[in-house]
Amino acid sequence: MSTEFEFTVDGETVVAKPGQTIMDACDDAGVYIPRLCDVEGLVPQGSCRVCTVKVNGRTAAACTQPAEPGVVVENDTPQVQGYRRDLVRMLFHEGNHLCPICEASGRCELQAMAYRLGISQDSLYPYLQPVRPVDASHPDIALDTNRCILCGRCIRASRDVDGKNIFEYVGRGIHKRIGVNAENLAASDASIDDYAMSLEVCPVGCIIRKREGFFAPIGQRQFDNKPIGWEIEARHKNRIAVHQIDPSEEQS
Amino acid sequence: MDNDNATLIKQACADYDNDPRRMMDILWQVQDKLRCIDGEAMSLIASLTGTYRVEVEGVVSFYAFFSDKRKGDITIRLCDDIIDRHAGAQAVAEAFSGALGIQPGETSTDGAFSLEFTPCIGMCDQAPAALINDVVVTRLTPAKVKSILRTLRKTKDPQTLIGKTGDGANSDPLVQAMVRNNIRQPGPVLLTDVDPEQGLRAALQLSPQEVISHIEESLLRGRGGAGFPTGRKWRLAANTPAEERYVICNADEGEPGTFKDRVLLTEKPDLLFSGMTIAAYAVGARHGILYLRGEYRYLRAYLEETLQRRREQNLLGSGILGRKDFAFDIRIQMGAGAYICGEESSLISSCEGKRGEPKNRPPFPVQSGYLGYPTVVNNVETLSCVPRIMAQGATWFRGMGTTGSSGTKLLSVSGDCARPGIYEVAFGVTLAEILEQAGAQDAAAIVVGGASGQIVGRTEFHRRLCFEDLASAGAIVCFNSSRNILEAAAYYMDFFIEESCGYCTPCRVGNVFLKKGLEKIMHGEGEPEDLDYLRNLSDTIIATSRCGLGHTSPNPILSTMEYFPLVYSAMVKERPGGMQAGFNIQKALDEARIIAKRRSLIYDPAYGDRE
Numbered sequence: 048m049s050t051e052f053e054f055t056v057d058g059e060t061v062v063a064k065p066g067q068t069i070m071d072a073c074d075d076a077g078v079y080i081p082r083l084c085d086v087e088g089l090v091p092q093g094s095c096r097v098c099t100v101k102v103n104g105r106t107a108a109a110c111t112q113p114a115e116p117g118v119v120v121e122n123d124t125p126q127v128q129g130y131r132r133d134l135v136r137m138l139f140h141e142g143n144h145l146c147p148i149c150e151a152s153g154r155c156e157l158q159a160m161a162y163r164l165g166i167s168q169d170s171l172y173p174y175l176q177p178v179r180p181v182d183a184s185h186p187d188i189a190l191d192t193n194r195c196i197l198c199g200r201c202i203r204a205s206r207d208v209d210g211k212n213i214f215e216y217v218g219r220g221i222h223k224r225i226g227v228n229a230e231n232l233a234a235s236d237a238s239i240d241d242y243a244m245s246l247e248v249c250p251v252g253c254i255i256r257k258r259e260g261f262f263a264p265i266g267q268r269q270f271d272n273k274p275i276g277w278e279i280e281a282r283h284k285n286r287i288a289v290h291q292i293d294p295s296e297e298q299s
Numbered sequence: 300m301d302n303d304n305a306t307l308i309k310q311a312c313a314d315y316d317n318d319p320r321r322m323m324d325i326l327w328q329v330q331d332k333l334r335c336i337d338g339e340a341m342s343l344i345a346s347l348t349g350t351y352r353v354e355v356e357g358v359v360s361f362y363a364f365f366s367d368k369r370k371g372d373i374t375i376r377l378c379d380d381i382i383d384r385h386a387g388a389q390a391v392a393e394a395f396s397g398a399l400g401i402q403p404g405e406t407s408t409d410g411a412f413s414l415e416f417t418p419c420i421g422m423c424d425q426a427p428a429a430l431i432n433d434v435v436v437t438r439l440t441p442a443k444v445k446s447i448l449r450t451l452r453k454t455k456d457p458q459t460l461i462g463k464t465g466d467g468a469n470s471d472p473l474v475q476a477m478v479r480n481n482i483r484q485p486g487p488v489l490l491t492d493v494d495p496e497q498g499l500r501a502a503l504q505l506s507p508q509e510v511i512s513h514i515e516e517s518l519l520r521g522r523g524g525a526g527f528p529t530g531r532k533w534r535l536a537a538n539t540p541a542e543e544r545y546v547i548c549n550a551d552e553g554e555p556g557t558f559k560d561r562v563l564l565t566e567k568p569d570l571l572f573s574g575m576t577i578a579a580y581a582v583g584a585r586h587g588i589l590y591l592r593g594e595y596r597y598l599r600a601y602l603e604e605t606l607q608r609r610r611e612q613n614l615l616g617s618g619i620l621g622r623k624d625f626a627f628d629i630r631i632q633m634g635a636g637a638y639i640c641g642e643e644s645s646l647i648s649s650c651e652g653k654r655g656e657p658k659n660r661p662p663f664p665v666q667s668g669y670l671g672y673p674t675v676v677n678n679v680e681t682l683s684c685v686p687r688i689m690a691q692g693a694t695w696f697r698g699m700g701t702t703g704s705s706g707t708k709l710l711s712v713s714g715d716c717a718r719p720g721i722y723e724v725a726f727g728v729t730l731a732e733i734l735e736q737a738g739a740q741d742a743a744a745i746v747v748g749g750a751s752g753q754i755v756g757r758t759e760f761h762r763r764l765c766f767e768d769l770a771s772a773g774a775i776v777c778f779n780s781s782r783n784i785l786e787a788a789a790y791y792m793d794f795f796i797e798e799s800c801g802y803c804t805p806c807r808v809g810n811v812f813l814k815k816g817l818e819k820i821m822h823g824e825g826e827p828e829d830l831d832y833l834r835n836l837s838d839t840i841i842a843t844s845r846c847g848l849g850h851t852s853p854n855p856i857l858s859t860m861e862y863f864p865l866v867y868s869a870m871v872k873e874r875p876g877g878m879q880a881g882f883n884i885q886k887a888l889d890e891a892r893i894i895a896k897r898r899s900l901i902y903d904p905a906y907g908d909r910e
Contacts, residue, residue: 092659093659093845094802094803094804094845095803095804096803096804096805096843096844096845097804099842099843106842106843108845111659113661130839130843133805133835133836133839133843134804134805134839134843137804137808137809137812138804138808140808140812141804141807141808171832173815175808175811197804197807212351212353212354213353214353215351215354215356215357216357216654217356217360217361218360218361218801219360219637219654219800219801220796220797220799220801220807221796221799221801221807221808221811222801223800223801223802223807226353226356226357226360227353228351228352228353229352229353230338
């Protein structure tokens with residue numbers, strides 16, 4: 048076992064173990080790097096690019112970039128955060144993300160990431176307003192691909208955890224989408240008990256567990272009181288607990 | 300599925316040992332025989348190769364030449380490149396459409412014909428051109444369309460369209476193409492009459508390490524555009540401990556306006572294969588792959604035969620030229636219509652039978668490439684230089700070109716010029732000199748390097764073609780002053796949107812936004828801030844994209860903004876009183892009407908009248 052080494056993130060020293068990516072080492076140190084396609088327990092693929100950081104002045108995806116001794120990483124800088132805002136906006140404008148009517152609202156990682164990055168108003172990007180199919184054939188699961196952000200987490204969860212390969216990317220470019228390993232989901236061997244269908248896997252409201260909608264009341268949803276990434280920041284050695292202010296409390 | 304089709308599919312899989320890594324070959328065979336790869340075929344292929352149906356669907360849907368819907372027995376793919384458009388491709392398309400009664404993208408009801416558009420097929424020097432199944436037809440006119448269809452209806456064999464064959468090996472019995480080489484200026488390195496095996500014989504007298512040193516000393520750099528030092532690439536692969544290593548030749552020449560590899564593959568295949576063999580000897584590879592773009596399938600039989608002859612001549616196989624310890628062979632991998640596969644890691648994915656998506660780096664292909672083995676991927680032109688360097692010496696090679704760019708470069712010149720074709724020139728030649736030679740004196744804009752290159756104006760014609768100044772894969776596309784530069788930029792953006800693999804967000808989505816932003820300006824709805832918008836969006840796409848496609852896709856817009864600022868400033872206007880030029884009330888209302896399925900009383904007088 049070779050020895051640990053150090054590099055810096057925004058001036059702070061982070062310790063890494065050999066074989067770790069920049070994201071792994073930062074997660075351990077309690078330094079949060081925003082990400083959407085990457086999630087603990089699945090192989091990183093570096094497709095959403097939201098975890099873009101600068102490494103010795105060059106941009107790289109932190110989830111796939113190996114940590115190296117002495118590199119200088121920029122994470123929370125205006126330029127890097129600007130790139131991330133652009134990428135999250137692109138995802139919003141690419142699909143149909145109507146938060147007020149979406150069952151995932153409040154626990155949606157795309158929505159939470161927008162809040163975290165300070166995206167509060169419309170951008171100049173055009174809305175592509177695609178018309179994508181909804182697959183409600185399965186008795187327990189529905190797929191509304193209008194909300195899909197192509198993170199591929201369901202693909203990796205089904206393949207690597209469930210050993211089923213229910214999903215795969217099909218098509219290319221702007222027409223790329225998630226395909227199902229049969230005519231439709233009902234004809235596949237998908238099950239509500241699959242890890243791929245669990246709430247942790249789909250970051251948005253694309254994979255819908257039927258008859259479970261809106262299970263958490265407003266105020267108690269995953270990101271209602273804490274921003275996305277808080278559980279990683281909680282690991283930081285100098286962490287100061289920050290109470291997120293509820294705008295309604297502030298008014299009263 | 301009927302039994303005959305199932306038998307054909309089983310045969311296709313069996314021909315490749317039911318190996319999922321040969322998925323591209325299996326799919327080609329099925330597509331050829333059944334004219335489509337539908338859901339049932341995907342299921343059967345998946346079960347025979349031990350994969351999943353959706354994985355097969357992922358591959359089928361990735362490549363433009365595969366289809367899940369039945370294509371006509373004869374598929375006409377019209378080249379839709381900007382050069383073809385300038386040469387009258389639209390009129391040709393209309394002639395085909397009219398005569399066949401189908402629009403591009405459709406198949407005739409009797410299943411006889413499909414009509415499609417396809418990006419650059421590497422025939423810009425003889426545009427407008429088309430692929431009819433695998434057969435290339437060039438210099439099309441609306442008048443020729445009639446006779447083409449008459450012949451096709453009678454013989455049902457596109458090969459019968461070929462009357463007079465082209466020069467050189469285009470007339471070879473195994474090629475029989477009407478393609479012309481258009482070699483306008485031969486040079487001392489590649490387009491010259493020499494013994495192609497002299498370099499291989501010289502190399503085999505040396506140790507592999509010495510061969511690598513030789514190539515390093517020659518300062519040979521990758522001819523595909525990026526210019527990575529070839530010797531260093533080889534050394535990295537050779538120094539990676541592994542049981543196997545691979546040498547892959549990138550013949551997926553997809554950059555719009557490039558066709559030099561076509562000419563090398565036609566006229567100098569032995570030089571190329573000799574170069575691959577030297578590379579294999581240097582890095583310790585036993586297997587090589589020539590990744591041939593689907594558009595050049597008409598050269599396949601000829602190249603296969605060349606390989607076979609080399610095996611018989613002991614230039615391939617085991618104990619090459621008496622070296623008992625050296626065995627090497629080459630197989631041809633067909634591409635199937637995907638520009639992204641020219642990116643080396645995508646090309647490797649495609650060779651492995653997968654979607655042609657780039658891989659994460661690190662590890663680099665020289666560390667872990669094809670099937671996880673160290674792999675050297677070099678361009679056709681780069682590998683073709685190798686035997687010449689081994690035969691004539693590194694000093695000879697360095698004596699041509701500039702300090703940072705040794706040797707010669709093949710330029711593919713096309714567009715508004717009197718003499719389109721291939722020019723072998725020493726690096727460092729100026730654009731003006733090339734334009735003079737090609738007879739493009741009235742050129743107003745030049746695309747250097749194709750879609751991913753730079754569109755430059757007259758102020759830049761003094762610049763030199765070399766890695767230190769205007770680096771490129773050698774496409775020189777000429778536009779005269781009658782051409783609309785924004786239309787060209789918009790065409791190239793469409794090309795990138797079509798060819799993005801969609802893996803990463805910025806390239807998949809950002810390019811669509813760039814094109815829409817450009818369209819707004821072209822429609823006269825642009826404001827000065829829109830130029831900043833395009834710059835900022837380009838910056839994000841370049842900084843955050845995963846591979847070279849996204850790193851270069853904003854170039855058509857960025858370079859036209861840089862070199863043709865007056866065109867843009869003439870198109871954008873400051874609007875008084877906070878009015879948005881981009882906002883069209885009637886258009887917005889039309890959209891709202893469609894959504895609401897009703898009309899507005901205020902803005903639609905006709906509605907009031909009817910009441």
